[in-house]
Amino acid sequence: MTDYKKILFERNGVISTITFNRPESHNAMDREMSDELQDAVRRVKRDRECRVLIFRGAGDTFCAGDDIKEFLTWTDDDPYWQARQYQETAQTIEDLTPITIAAVDGVCTGGGLELTLTCDFVIATDRSRWGMPEIDWDITPGWGGVTRLARFAGRRKTKEWNLIGQLFDAATAERYDLINRVVQPEDLNAQVDALVEVMLAKNPVTVRRSKFALNKGADLPLSGAMAFEIPIQPFASKPGRFATDGMEDFSDPAARAERRKVSKTFWQD
Incomplete structure (x- = not known):
């Protein structure tokens, strides 16, 4: 287990797991967590033995996106540099050699949703909640929520989700190609394990x-x-x-x- 403060990083044989670990804040991503995530992803990129990377959220949620409260402490240049870091991390995840799996429970909004778009597989519980609510905080998404998302769900639905900012359920997310598999919360780990077993057999x-x-x-x-x-x-x-x-x-x-x-x-x- 690597010594991070805001994420948990574990390597078990050829399987690595990154867990967002701010459950008291719905695993919202502040700059420290963002830095740790980028470092962990780069670690996986350098690991030639890793074959599967799993993303999880601590507690009963995946990731609520950016920590909006922290934005009040930013300088004028911070949004640009932070968005560049987010995009670099997202692209690194998408380009990873290992198979990437997002195991989603609870809240999956903003940057959390955008991160799942970079993964090869997404398994989510039927109680997971999805959305791009940034518009109500006067923010334009920076991880791919207005670009990469449109390549999954199409322009029409991507505009709706970004310009209205409503939340939607797992069934809707599955219908628009954001999820491979919807499961009961108690079955999430077993379904992830089953998928890992299949992929390691290849x-x-x-x-x-x-x-x-x-x-x-x-x-x-x-x-x-x-x-x-x-x-x-x-x-x-x-x-x-x-x-x-x-x-x-x-x-x-x-x-x-x-x-x-x-x-x-x-x-x-």
Whole structure:
């Protein structure tokens, strides 16, 4: 456990966990927490053994975004520099090699919602509350709430959420592609663990290459995006041979069944 004050950072084998740890403030992010988050994310980026990074919130909430009360102590230049730091941290998370999972319970608003947009998977409880309420505090979101969010939910809904500032429930968030899976609060940890198990069963080289192509190609025209699939070696082959272990297992019914037993019916209920 690394000695941070506002977050908890834990590494367990190939799994790292960052927990926002200001439950008395709905895990709102002040500058100290922001600095610690950036440092922890950079630590994961340098960790070649890490395969999964999980984001959680302490208590019964995920993250309420920025600590608005702290803004009253800022100088004129602080909003610019803080927004630049937020954007750098968000982009670093999105570009991480490990699979990233946001485990969301309770409040997930402002910067908390924006952070989930950078993750590969989001699992949330049915009691989680979502929204971009910054407009009522005379703030324009700086983590991607008016840009990255539109690429998930579309311009129309993103304008509604940002210009009205209302909260919405997990079912709405799922409908607009902000959540992969909605679960009961007591099932959140088990669902995260199950997803981690599935992802660790995959070939890490294939995961890394596929994630890179997905992230970098998502915002390009199809002809440009397809180029990401060509220069990199498309298969996780071992040196000196084309065939992968997975290809060889495909020819063996028992081995093929073993490889697919977890993935084949995962999240089909």
